[in-house]
Amino acid sequence: MAGMLDGGRLPSIMRASDSWSQVAHSDDVVDFLPMALALSVGILIAAIAIAIPVALHARVAGRDDQAADTPPNLLPLLDGPTNRVDDRLRNAVVQFDLPADLTPEQMAVLRFDGQPERAIAAALLDLEARGVIAIERPKVRVTVKAGADRSGISEFQRRLITVLGHGELTKPLENRDWALSTLYADAMGRGWFRHRPDYASYGPRLWSAACLGFGFILGVYTANMFLEGYWTFAMPLAAGMGFLLFLAWVFTYAERRRPIRTPKARALATQLAGFGRVLGATEQGWLRVHPDEPYPPTWAAVAMSLGVSSEAPGPYARAIRR
Known part of the structure; x- marks a missing residue:
């Protein structure tokens, strides 16, 4: 004990404590x-x-432009048919059918503009349903099928296939952005946003x-x-x-409040949100009635794009290299 007090560890601790207290x-x-x-x-x-x-x-800056009235073919949850839903579609209406002939990735951009991972996942599930690619689960491994019929697929899906199959793409840093640029350029060409969704949130x-x-x-x-x-x-x-x-x-x-939809895109997004409610309830009913059968593959892509799928988009998006 005397040795510890003379030159051991305890005195150094006491000296450090005294020094801090003195300062x-x-x-x-x-x-x-x-x-x-x-x-x-x-x-x-x-x-x-x-x-x-x-x-x-x-x-204010990230608020969608208001639609002039409630889109057609809707069953509003509010008091009257002309009431508007709130800014970010939280009180969405019910829609019993798809409002337009859109690809799953286009639905994902309209509904979740700031989540490109969801658009990628929806496109891959759609390609799987068409028999163009094969997806192994639970670890998502994507394989492009040779000789599969690729007619009717979107340009965005074609680019994803090129990335997956190593095709003619030679710049690895452009893999994911090269595909997404087509998706967002299409959204801007359709007049859905005032700014490109992939640029608006960079600042x-x-x-x-x-x-x-x-x-x-x-x-x-x-x-x-x-x-x-x-x-x-x-x-x-x-x-x-x-x-x-x-x-x-x-x-x-502030980043979450962007980008800004045009009135036309807001109306479509409102309808898609309403159909997502119906699809979510239908999916749960399907699983209860058919517990051993998978959900129809075509609707699996739509469910992913509208945010009502039981699967997370992350594993699918990681199949596309950045």
């Missing part, structure tokens, strides 16, 4: 407390002053990543200052870190 109670650190509180309050006020306008702008994502990066760096400095005993100096740094993290959340929220 924490030093005149320089304690005298900085009023300034630290003022800076922290100022940073929090700046956070409110900046974040609220950004959030309000995101809500908010970049700002969110920058805020997270600077917030992490500031957090490291904050922890270092506190561990050295300068707790009053760490207070405004911690407030600044919280401010940056909050801004990152605001920009992430």
